[in-house]
Amino acid sequence: MSVEGGGTAAGDVRLPKPMKVKSKQPAQRQITAEQILREAKEIQLEDDFKAPKTIITDPQELAEYRLRKRKEFEDTARRVGRWNHSIWIKYAHWEESQKDFRRARSVWERALDVDYTNTNFWLKYAEMEMRHRFVNHARNVWDRAVSLLPRIDQLWYKYIHMEEMVKETAKARLIFDRWMAFEPDHACWMAYIKFELRYDEVERARAVFERYVEVLPSVKAWVRYAKFELQHNDVSRARTCYERAMEALGEDSHTEEFFLRFAEFEEMVKEHERARAIYQYALDHLPKAAAQQLYTRFVAFEKQHGSREGIEDVVLSKRRFTYEQEIAQNPLNYDAWFDYVKLEESTGSHDRIREVYERAVANLPPGNEKRFWQRYIYLWIKYALFEELDAGDVDKAREVYR
Numbered sequence: 337m338s339v340e341g342g343g344t345a346a347g348d349v350r351l352p353k354p355m356k357v358k359s360k361q362p363a364q365r366q367i368t369a370e371q372i373l374r375e376a377k378e379i380q381l382e383d384d385f386k387a388p389k390t391i392i393t394d395p396q397e398l399a400e401y402r403l404r405k406r407k408e409f410e411d412t413a414r415r416v417g418r419w420n421h422s423i424w425i426k427y428a429h430w431e432e433s434q435k436d437f438r439r440a441r442s443v444w445e446r447a448l449d450v451d452y453t454n455t456n457f458w459l460k461y462a463e464m465e466m467r468h469r470f471v472n473h474a475r476n477v478w479d480r481a482v483s484l485l486p487r488i489d490q491l492w493y494k495y496i497h498m499e500e501m502v503k504e505t506a507k508a509r510l511i512f513d514r515w516m517a518f519e520p521d522h523a524c525w526m527a528y529i530k531f532e533l534r535y536d537e538v539e540r541a542r543a544v545f546e547r548y549v550e551v552l553p554s555v556k557a558w559v560r561y562a563k564f565e566l567q568h569n570d571v572s573r574a575r576t577c578y579e580r581a582m583e584a585l586g587e588d589s590h591t592e593e594f595f596l597r598f599a600e601f602e603e604m605v606k607e608h609e610r611a612r613a614i615y616q617y618a619l620d621h622l623p624k625a626a627a628q629q630l631y632t633r634f635v636a637f638e639k640q641h642g643s644r645e646g647i648e649d650v651v652l653s654k655r656r657f658t659y660e661q662e663i664a665q666n667p668l669n670y671d672a673w674f675d676y677v678k679l680e681e682s683t684g685s686h687d688r689i690r691e692v693y694e695r696a697v698a699n700l701p702p703g704n705e706k707r708f709w710q711r712y713i714y715l716w717i718k719y720a721l722f723e724e725l726d727a728g729d730v731d732k733a734r735e736v737y738r
Contacts, residue, residue, distance in 0.1 A: 380701035386502045418450055425460060432464055440464060441473075455488055462494065471502055482511075486518050486715065493527070505535060516544075519551050526560070538568060553584055555594045562601065570607050590621055592630050599633070608641045619653060624660050631657060655679055677718070686726070693719040 392398050409427040417423050422553070424447035431440035444461040458481040465474035478495035485491060492515045498506035512528045525548040532541040545564060549557045558581035565574035571622035578598045582589045602611035615634040619627060631653065659676040662669060673696040679687045697719065701712050 384671075402434065413446075417447075421447070421451065421454055421456070424450070428460070428464070435466065437464075437470070452484055455485065455490065458485070458491060459494065466498060471498075474498060482514070486515075489520060489524060492524070496531070500531075504621070516547065516551075521555060522552060522554075522560075525552070525557075529564070542621070548582070549581075553588075555581070555585065555589060555591055558585070558589075559597045562597070566601065566604075574601060591617075592618070592622060592626055593620070596630060596633060600636070603641075605639065611637065612641075624657050624664075627657075630665065652683060668701065670696070670715060673699075673715065674718075681722075681726075689722060689726075693722065 390401065392401055409430065413423050413427060424443060428440050428443040428447065430729070431437075431443055441461075444457065444464070447454075447457050448461075458477065459475045462474050462481070464476040465471075465477060475498070477496065478491065481488075481491045482495060492511065496508045496511050499505075499511060508531065512531060515524065516528060525544065529544050529548070532538075532544060541564070545561045549561055558577055562574045562577035562581075565571075565577060578601065581594070595614055599611045599614040599618070602608075602614060615630065615637065618630055619634065622630065634653075635651070654678065656676075659672055659679065662672040663676065666672070673692070677689065677692050677696070678691050693715070696715050697712075701709050
């Protein structure tokens with residue numbers, strides 16, 4: 337407001353004159369907020385980017401830093417902690433780095449409240465206690481873990497390892513006994529046995545083996561038991577293990593692996609006749625298709641320890657096995673039957689020859705055409721000639737002709 341004399345009032349404020357825009361055309365290079373944020377993020381992701389280092393010089397600054405970090409962790413955990421478990425691990429590790437173990441334990445307990453089935457939480461929680469030599473705290477964590485998750489073998493292994501590290505052998509044995517009550521797999525039983533052997537407790541290891549074969553009766557368990565006895569130079573106990581396995585498992589013990597291990601054991605202790613009997617028993621009772629390795633091993637055994645007749649018998653058995661495979665695939669393959677008969681004729685066993693002929697003629701051709709019956713009729717003719725000329729049984733030959 338103007339007054340006389342051309343001056344200005346005391347309360348007036350002079351404003352700057354508005355700037356005149358020289359050009360209202362858009363700039364050649366446009367910069368948006370999105371572009372600014374993107375460039376800032378790219379700078380942070382660069383390999384050589386380092387966050388500014390904070391130097392704390394007094395307790396008040398340290399308290400402010402801790403308060404700020406805790407607020408960040410709490411906000412993140414509240415927002416995504418139920419789905420992103422790594423947040424809890426980072427939070428607990430940070431509290432551990434600040435040497436505030438009470439708060440670190442609190443974070444771990446909150447994490448377990450969110451998901452107690454997360455094995456990683458239990459492992460890292462207990463490892464924190466072990467790192468700082470809080471043995472009783474660590475023992476408490478492991479005990480809770482194996483009680484809640486008894487089927488997680490890793491927790492049991494870690495618990496026992498800690499007790500061994502602090503020389504608490506008796507406690508480690510009690511933990512093994514608790515674990516075995518849940519009937520774990522083969523590896524866990526062997527871990528218990530190796531634990532006893534580390535402390536030269538052979539009788540305890542034998543007792544564990546007895547429980548092992550009772551809980552998990554299998555070829556694998558019994559063979560391991562026998563090997564254990566053999567390693568301790570007790571041949572009679574080792575042989576008894578194999579014999580008990582056959583009684584306990586019944587037909588389940590009739591596997592190629594079991595008979596191979598049994599025969600190899602007898603061969604190792606120089607009982608060649610026993611080994612030969614096992615091979616022959618196995619070949620008589622196992623299906624031909626499930627005994628290929630057994631045949632090969634028996635041939636090698638006879639070449640090393642057997643007589644000429646024994647080797648020939650094994651070779652004949654192997655050829656029989658081959659023919660049995662061929663006729664099993666195609667019973668109407670009469671050429672295979674002729675070869676099989678020829679093989680048995682070379683042995684001179686009339687009973688075996690007659691059995692092969694009976695099995696061969698029992699496979700009738702599929703059609704009435706001559707080409708199907710030609711080879712089949714030759715089988716009957718050869719059968720009759722065998723009975724008449726080789727076996728000398730005229731009545732049987734007359735019966736075959738009829």
